Amino acid sequence: MSVKTLTIDGKMVTGIAGETIFNVAWNSGVRIPRLCHVGGVSDVGACRLCLVEIEGQKKLMASCMTNVEEGMVVRTNTERLQSHRRLILELLFAERNHICAVCVMNGQCELQDMAEELGMDHVRMRYLFPKLEVDTSHERFGLDHNRCILCTRCVRVCDEVEGAHTWDLKGRGVNSLIIADLGEPWGQSDTCTSCGKCVQVCPTGALFSKGRTVGEMRKDRRFLKYIVTAREKHQWIR
């Protein structure tokens, strides 16, 4: 295990070869904003909020997808990054119908929190108002595409932790949609085990338990840490 020493926001930190900038930063108390990352499953760099500046590189890099290197100088919160992050958030809000006031996750939503944290006070571009479905065919859960930010946490937790791979994406860009199996209603999926892991990791109100009304949905991610600890350390501890 070789150790890498680098600088993040002027602070000397160390990480292990193969570790991401994102992990090393969080472990040393530098909170890089993120929406698609969730501890316990692999990273994909979908949300782009964790972009950082690396000295000597023109391109901004997704810190969850970039490994630490010896002598790296990383900046995580420059004015340029803040402005890009606000723009990304505004695009997320403009792309679908995130109407916080009438959402099951109102008050608990990570997207809503992020807007507050990054000081997004309004959306400068025109909202698209796409006409999207709400799939309530599953007995216990619902999928509201209006609230989905395509972070793919559900896809990854279903594949990597539950091992079912019920969820995937169809389409491209703004037309992408989360689908169950080959695009059938969730309730008719052959592979879904109804474990609810996707619901618990979803950062917004896109995946929810039925019977919850505005602001009532609470998500619990402790199960993920439990399973990952069990898998990595063979310890079944809470």
Added chain:
Amino acid sequence: MDSLIKKPRLATVWLGGCSGCHMSFLDLDERLIDLHQMAELCASPLTDYKDFPEVDVTLVEGAVANEEHLEHIRHIRKHTKLLISFGDCAVTGNVTALRNMFGVEEVLDRAYRETSTQVIGIPRGNHAVPKLLDRVRPVHEVVKVDYFLQGCPPSADKIYSFLMDLLAGRQPKVEERRFG
């Protein structure tokens, strides 16, 4: 002497919203008296006025949903120094803009034909009922907005600290910028 010093002139308007933001404004309760000492409330849905007067600060509740709103907000922008999008409907369109996922015809049909026990007709804009815009717009899409106050509705505390800063000539610091 106090009454001789000119107080800033304040107005509030109500476009396409549920009046919840105005209810939250009234939740200032006894602090309305403090506010009155800082500013003169010249026009609002709570007062009677015919023509919108010249004012320093206007709080706008609601989104721009019909032609009357559009005309009104353009007029207000010309007669106010600072325009504030007051609450989520003004800032994002919010619940008022839920109809944007459907066409105007579909919406009118739903309200006046499908769900009506007695179909009298569909209002398409006349002297009594203004014509709906093709799309509900947040206020800043139509006129320049100087400040944004989020919340559905913004809390009375938030409204108070915002207005107190603004009326005292300080840059308002909105501590919590929360939608919903």
